[in-house]
Amino acid sequence: KKCTVSVDRSLVNDITSFCLLFATDDGGAECHYINILPKKAVENATKQLKNTYMKAIEKGHLQLVEGAMIRNSYLIQLMIEINEKYDVEMFGYDPYKMKELAMDAEEKGIPMVSVSQGVGNMSEPTKKLEMLVKDGLFKYNDDLFEFACTNAILGATKMGNVCVYRDNVQTEKIDPLIATVIALSCATLQKIEVNIYESYGLA
Numbered sequence: 001k002k003c004t005v006s007v008d009r010s011l012v013n014d015i016t017s018f019c020l021l022f023a024t025d026d027g028g029a030e031c032h033y034i035n036i037l038p039k040k041a042v043e044n045a046t047k048q049l050k051n052t053y054m055k056a057i058e059k060g061h062l063q064l065v066e067g068a069m070i071r072n073s074y075l076i077q078l079m080i081e082i083n084e085k086y087d088v089e090m091f092g093y094d095p096y097k098m099k100e101l102a103m104d105a106e107e108k109g110i111p112m113v114s115v116s117q118g119v120g121n122m123s124e125p126t127k128k129l130e131m132l133v134k135d136g137l138f139k140y141n142d143d144l145f146e147f148a149c150t151n152a153i154l155g156a157t158k159m160g161n162v163c164v165y166r167d168n169v170q171t172e173k174i175d176p177l178i179a180t181v182i183a184l185s186c187a188t189l190q191k192i193e194v195n196i197y198e199s200y201g202l203a
Contacts, residue, residue: 005082006092006115006182007075008175009101013041015062015144016070019179020082021187028137031183033176034078035061035144040068046171052147061143072101079110092186094178115182123161125184126154148177 003022010016018034035056042053042064056062065074079091088111093102095114102112115121132138140146151172152164164181166172 002087002089004089004092004183004186005079005086006179006186007079007098008094008179008182009075009097010037010070010175011097012069013044013170015173015175016075017144017175017179018078018082019176019183020086021180021183023187024137024139026137028132028135028139029184029187030139031142031145031180033061033140033142033145033179034063034082035142035176036063036065036070036075038068038070039064039066049171049173052144056143056147059143072104075101076105076108076110079105080108083110090186092182094182113186115185119157119161119163122163122181122185125181125188126162126164128184128188129181130154142176144173145176145180148174152177 001022003020006019006021008015008017008019016036018036020032020034022030022032024030037053042050045053053062057064065071082088083091090111090113091105092113092115094117095102096117102114106112129138151166152174153166154162155165156162164174164177166174
């Protein structure tokens with residue numbers, strides 16, 4: 001099945017989240033998640049956050065890796081497996097966190113697309129996600145995505161752009177949500193490219 005994949009790469013104690021976004025026949029989206037965390041991050045978490053992690057592990061919504069950090073080689077192998085299993089349009093990523101990883105992935109034939117995290121770029125897909133949820137057109141089955149939404153704050157600029165952020169980086173995790181917004185941003189980019197080709201009669 002065709003899908004758009006995004007990666008929100010953690011640096012130390014946050015969750016590395018993959019969002020696999022599939023378009024649905026009703027114009028909505030169905031998202032599946034792969035959430036990864038170093039075991040050291042679980043050990044260092046607060047009691048409440050640790051309980052959230054343990055429940056997610058029990059349900060298969062969180063994978064743990066040994067050590068204090070997630071190695072690039074582990075993520076690239078996972079991306080290769082996803083790319084082989086699905087018809088992936090692109091892998092969207094935050095260039096601030098993933099320049100080196102993206103370069104290595106591209107050498108493996110993985111289609112990488114840089115998605116800037118600026119408010120102007122992330123506003124449209126954030127609004128799109130809100131609209132899909134309100135219209136009942138967003139499907140998911142992941143406790144950590146839901147947890148991320150409860151931690152998120154929606155901010156707005158004077159120009160009407162919106163962004164998602166959190167108050168406490170230690171206890172409030174929003175990584176699966178950010179991955180979802182990146183995936184929607186990629187899906188929007190794909191539609192724009194298709195429309196441009198159609199307008200020139202090249203489709």
